[in-house]
Amino acid sequence: MKKRSVLIAGHPTSVSLEEEFWEALKGLAQARGMSVNALIEEIDSTRSGNLSSAIRVHVLNAVQGRG
Template sequence: MKKRSVLIAGHPTSVSLEEEFWEALKAIAQTRGTSVNALIEEIDTTRTGNLSSAIRVFVLNAVQGRA
């Protein structure tokens, strides 16, 4: 698991995710024509738990065709 720094609404924060989730998140962002930071900001606006978990759920839903 690797910790990475991201900007959310202009504020730096760190997120720890397994490499497979980071790669999937980058692929989703590229498919959507957006940056990883912008995609994480979008996920952040709808999350109810911690950010790392919300990203994992988002990636899972995207892979299953629900995002």
């Protein structure tokens, strides 16, 4: 698992994600024509709990066709 720095609303934070989730997140962002940071900001705006977990759930839901 790798820790990556991201910007959310102009504030730096870090998320720890497995490489497979990071690659899937990048693919989702690209498919939607947005940056990874923009997608993470969107996920952050609706999350409850840990950001890394919210990203994993978002990716899982997208892969399963629920997001």
